[in-house]
Amino acid sequence: MKPREIRPRIYWVGAIDWDRRLFDALVPLPDGTSYNSYLIQGSEKTALIDTVDPAMEDVLIDHLDQLGIAHIDYLVANHAEQDHSGALRRVMAKYPRAEVVTDPRCKGLLIDLLMLPEERIVTVNDGDTLSLGDKTLEFVYTPWVHWPETMSTYLREERMLFSCDFFGSHLATTDLYVTDEGQVYEAAKRYYAEIMMPYRTTIQKDLKKIKGYAIDIIAPSHGPMYDRPEFILKAYYSWVFEEPKNSVVLPYTSMHGSTRRMVEYLVESLIPRGVTVKQFDMAATDIGKLAIALVDAATIVIGTPTMLAGPHPDIVPAVFLANALRPKLRFAAIIGSYSWGGRTVEQLVGMVPNLKVELLETVTCKGFPGEADFKALDNLAETIARKHQEQGFD
């Protein structure tokens, strides 16, 4: 690979990870990812913004060599997580006079996670600037995207915002800028859903703060850059500010088809009532798709048979994730089949203390569902549609 020139003396020097399929040992990456690192040469000083995952640090070093970079003054660390900071040690060894520039919280984390020498780290406050000569970096604290220490770096003269994970998308591509907004929308939403959703009230403040900057290009640390920033800003606004939509997310598990029949019936009953449903069989689904659906859903319906006197173990990750992500959900319901008994509902309710939801009627049936059960599912569909309407969700 070769470094890519973005503007005169501003380069992309990161790495594209085409084949990575799992992040944080949890999150599926259907389209791989990239670790974007940016080199900015001012008339006096040179800065590198973030690095790459340590597995690909050779690529970063090779890019710097290809550009003939003999000296770097500042290594800006917007975020301490290893996929961006993990090559810092190697870069610091190559450029022994370079200083790491970061915020105080990130400094602590860099020392904890990477054992970086404290004396080579300088800290900056929100709004501080760093002159590179004819170029100026301004540091903008943007906490909780998705750790407490995250910040962005604004290059004033070029009106570029280096936002790190904020606005990022897991997408391996040779395109420097977004070309297919539909594809990037989903990738960015997946990324937001999986790691940022719980912090959306703080992200609201981050977005308002960023509004005060004139931005021509957003350069995140994953995925392509945005030369039409309003596209991703508008998407984030809808995810963090807007009310949930008239939609139901329905993760379920079925062993012998009884619970599946209930799920199918409920979906069929919700459709004519104008409610959007997203149904996920936990034996087959990509958990990222479920997380995306949780961004907008007003109601979660959990479908599970009773097994070993409780919910089926395969449904538990979906419920655990929904609780941890603290989505905008307002209502919840549980449906499923059992054969002799158990504490399925009680156990599931105990798993979601973080959800501020109203629990709607439970529909459980003994064995395969019959007429009375279908009637109960129709009633549940009616309740969901009415509740959504009362709240004005559309």
Next chain:
Amino acid sequence: MITKAQKYRCTICGYIYDPEAGDPDSGIKPGTSFGELPGDWICPVCGESKDEFEKVE
């Protein structure tokens, strides 16, 4: 009798706000009571708002 300053627990992650310690990472000085925390102060562990805190009995 000396009354200790009231501690508050985050109901999401269990973090305990201790007024004696404050939250220096977020610029909150030791000796700041829970009530004196700014409205936009958030849990330093899980990012939740003040509303999610309850008194430690």
